[in-house]
Amino acid sequence: MTTPSPKPLTSKSQPQRVVDSLQARILAGELKPGDRIPTEPLLMQEFSVSRTVVREAMSSLQASGFVKTRHGIGTFVLERPVNGGLLSSPPPELHVKQTLAMLELRISLESEAANLAALRRTETHLAVMRDALQSYRTNWQAGKSTVEDDYRFHAEIAAATDNQYFLEVLGNLGNTTLRSHSHEGTGTAKSHAAAVQFGEVLPILSDGKEIAQREHEAIFDAIARQDAASAKASMFMHLSNSRERLRRKIEAA
The missing domain is CATH 1.20.120.530 (GntR ligand-binding domain-like)
Structure with a gap:
C-alpha cells in the first residue's frame, strides 16, 4: 500500500502567514530598523487577504516588538532589543x-x-x-x-x-x-x-x-x-x- 505524501497543515491562520513572512524579512535584514513596512493595499495584494487580516498581523508584530505603527504615517521596523541572553548578546568576537x-x-x-x-x-x-x-x-x-x-x-x-x-x-x-x-x-x-x-x-x-x-x-x-x-x-x-x-x-x- 502506498503511503500518501504529507500535506501542508491548513491550521495556520491567514494573519499568521503574513506575520511569519514579514518576521522572516525583518530577521534576515531585508527590512531593517526604521524601514517602513509595505502598505496595507500592497500586503493585501501580496498575500491575497483582507484589510482585517493585515491589521491583525500588524497587531501581532507590534505585540512581539517587531514593529510600531505611527498613525497616519505607516508601520515601521523597530530595533530588536538586546536582553543579555546567551544567544541574543554574544561577545563581539568569538574564538x-x-x-x-x-x-x-x-x-x-x-x-x-x-x-x-x-x-x-x-x-x-x-x-x-x-x-x-x-x-x-x-x-x-x-x-x-x-x-x-x-x-x-x-x-x-x-x-x-x-x-x-x-x-x-x-x-x-x-x-x-x-x-x-x-x-x-x-x-x-x-x-x-x-x-x-x-x-x-x-x-x-x-x-x-x-x-x-x-x-x-x-x-x-x-x-x-x-x-x-x-x-x-x-x-x-x-x-x-x-x-x-x-x-x-x-x-x-
Whole structure:
C-alpha cells in the first residue's frame, strides 16, 4: 500500500502567514530598523487577504516588538532589543572553538527545523526560499556578499516550521552575527582563525560557496517535495560539512 505524501497543515491562520513572512524579512535584514513596512493595499495584494487580516498581523508584530505603527504615517521596523541572553548578546568576537560550538548548536536546531518545515511549508515559504537561493547564486557568481541571502534561506525554513521559537532563536543569532557584519573577501586566514564575528562567513571558506549552494538546493528540494526525513538529513549534512570545512581550513592555516 502506498503511503500518501504529507500535506501542508491548513491550521495556520491567514494573519499568521503574513506575520511569519514579514518576521522572516525583518530577521534576515531585508527590512531593517526604521524601514517602513509595505502598505496595507500592497500586503493585501501580496498575500491575497483582507484589510482585517493585515491589521491583525500588524497587531501581532507590534505585540512581539517587531514593529510600531505611527498613525497616519505607516508601520515601521523597530530595533530588536538586546536582553543579555546567551544567544541574543554574544561577545563581539568569538574564538574558533566557540564558533565551532555554535555550529554544533545550529546542527541540532536547524535539522529539526528542516524536518518540520517539510511537513508544514506553504507555497509562499517555498517562493521565499527559492528567491533567496537565486539571489545567493547571483551574488556569489558576481563576487558579492551572500550573507543576507544565506540567512534569509535559513530564516524562511525556520518560519515554515509554524513554530515561532525556531524563528526567534535563529533571529537572535542572526541579529548579532549575520546582518551587516560580513568581511567576506577581506583579511587573512590566520587573523580570522584567531578571532571572528559570531556566525560570520569567513574568507577562508569562500571557496566552499559552490558546495554550500548545492547543499542548500538539496535541502530546498526535500522541503519542496515534503520529504521530512531527507530535509532533516540534508540540513544535518550541510551544517556538519560547514563545521568540518571550517575546522580543516583552520588547521591548515
